[in-house]
Amino acid sequence: MKNNHTEDSELIDEAKAGNKEALNFLMTKYYPRVYSSLYAYTKSKEDSEDLAQATFIKAWKALETFRGDSAFFTWLYRIAINLAKNHFQSSAYKKQKLNISEDERLLETEDPLNIEDELLQEDALKSINKFIQTLPENLRTSFVLREVEGKSYEDIAKITETPLGTVRSRIFRARETILNFINGDILNG
Amino acid sequence: MDNYDEIISSLYDGELDGDSTTKAIELFSKDQNISKKIALYGVISAAMQQEHANVVPITTNKISRNKALWLTNGMTAAASVLLTVFFINQPDFSRMGVDRDAQDIINLAVNSPEAQEVANLKEDTLITHVLELVNNNSNVSDLQPVELRNVNFNLSSKPKRVHSNGKHNFIMQVEKKKFNLNKVRYWKHGNKDIYLVPLKDGRTLTLYGNLDQRTVQEILKNIK
Numbered sequence: 001m002k003n004n005h006t007e008d009s010e011l012i013d014e015a016k017a018g019n020k021e022a023l024n025f026l027m028t029k030y031y032p033r034v035y036s037s038l039y040a041y042t043k044s045k046e047d048s049e050d051l052a053q054a055t056f057i058k059a060w061k062a063l064e065t066f067r068g069d070s071a072f073f074t075w076l077y078r079i080a081i082n083l084a085k086n087h088f089q090s091s092a093y094k095k096q097k098l099n100i101s102e103d104e105r106l107l108e109t110e111d112p113l114n115i116e117d118e119l120l121q122e123d124a125l126k127s128i129n130k131f132i133q134t135l136p137e138n139l140r141t142s143f144v145l146r147e148v149e150g151k152s153y154e155d156i157a158k159i160t161e162t163p164l165g166t167v168r169s170r171i172f173r174a175r176e177t178i179l180n181f182i183n184g185d186i187l188n189g
Numbered sequence: 190m191d192n193y194d195e196i197i198s199s200l201y202d203g204e205l206d207g208d209s210t211t212k213a214i215e216l217f218s219k220d221q222n223i224s225k226k227i228a229l230y231g232v233i234s235a236a237m238q239q240e241h242a243n244v245v246p247i248t249t250n251k252i253s254r255n256k257a258l259w260l261t262n263g264m265t266a267a268a269s270v271l272l273t274v275f276f277i278n279q280p281d282f283s284r285m286g287v288d289r290d291a292q293d294i295i296n297l298a299v300n301s302p303e304a305q306e307v308a309n310l311k312e313d314t315l316i317t318h319v320l321e322l323v324n325n326n327s328n329v330s331d332l333q334p335v336e337l338r339n340v341n342f343n344l345s346s347k348p349k350r351v352h353s354n355g356k357h358n359f360i361m362q363v364e365k366k367k368f369n370l371n372k373v374r375y376w377k378h379g380n381k382d383i384y385l386v387p388l389k390d391g392r393t394l395t396l397y398g399n400l401d402q403r404t405v406q407e408i409l410k411n412i413k
Contacts, residue, residue: 008203010210021218022210028224029201032231033238128236146202147237153204172198178233179226 008072016063023063027056030073034080036125041084051087055080071150124186131181135174142167143174197223201230318364319376319383322397340407351398359398368393375405 008029014022034055038048058079059066066075132140141160145151153171157164193216199205200213217223337344342352351358370387377383384396384405396405 010203010205010207011200011214013207014210014214019214021214024224025200025214025217025227028227029231032228033235036235125232125236128233132233132237144237147234153199153202168195168199168204171202172192172195175198175230175233176194179229182229182232 009068012063012066012068012072023060026072030076031056033073034076037077038080038084041081042087047087051080051083054083058083127186128178128182131185132174132178135177139170139174139177142170146171194226197226198230201227318368318395319385322383322395337408337411340411342408357398357400357404359396359400362395362397363388364393364395375402 008026011022011026015026031052035048035052038051038055039045042048042051055076059076062079066072070078132143135143138160142156142162145156145159146153151159153164153167156167156171160167162170196205196209196213197217200210200217205213217227337352341354342357343354345351345353351360353359368385368387369391370385370393373384373386375382375384380399381397382400382405384394384400386394386396386409388394396408400408
């Protein structure tokens, strides 16, 4: 285990070295956030899907230029919002769809659960947020420090004065608890 | 840390070292359920960050528009008598293939100023040149007239000099800048093609229009 917070640098290094699984992981990880950001901007499912796809293709092409000066999601977010801005500024966007080569098709996110339909709607996101407020204090503190504040496990351990392994476990348990809520109350509710 | 799911949670947070990351990615690639779990982790993150989204201003360095890419009329007059197509390592024109990587960059770049910035970092002068052509072709100066009637192309002068045979239309230019090409390269942009052809003196001939390879071959033979 490392002792410092390096965000996605290991995954990005692997992806830069040609590890497609690492790239797929990053895309799977960030697809919901990119999509929801775009949806908030476009208010269109189709446009958000198109733009999210374009975002990841563009990010893949430009990955070598990502220097890590900003967080990976910030970088992705910039690309996505920039594409969205162009989308509105240029009607040519709709006429001129991006040409996607075979290689690029392999990199398209597979929309793993069609999750955006149900989970990325505003109501569902609010429900998830509301549920997070009901998490036990020790889980919620570590989880919020991680997700909202972007703190490393090491920093969270210092802040909460708990062992690193405990922080790791609490964050994992928080996620599992939230997933149970999603699966039970939202997806099957 | 033996918990399989806990490892994935740590991977999601970027809290694994190199070896552990590699192993976790292997697990991830073999188990579709993990992929779904990661996607749901992403939904949770989206939910938590929804109210904390921070719009970051986009900084773009648009491609400089004042680059003297195109020859002056006087220079093109001199250039026109030196038009000699030069194929190095590519005597067989049929081997000419679309420059897919560069085309992908251009396809992206024409849609986004930020991608133009990225494109600039790739093959600086070459792709910048093609982007200039695609984005700004109405402002470029044409080559001094080159006679192409024997390959059935007439030259119109308004609004700019366009060679046309009724079916194909294109503009033709010689670049001052040297791209160090040693073979013909071409890209597609919409229904148009962009051909960069190395000339014997090291400069580059640009053909831009709705041209197929056979037609380009005929044109180049004519000016060779």
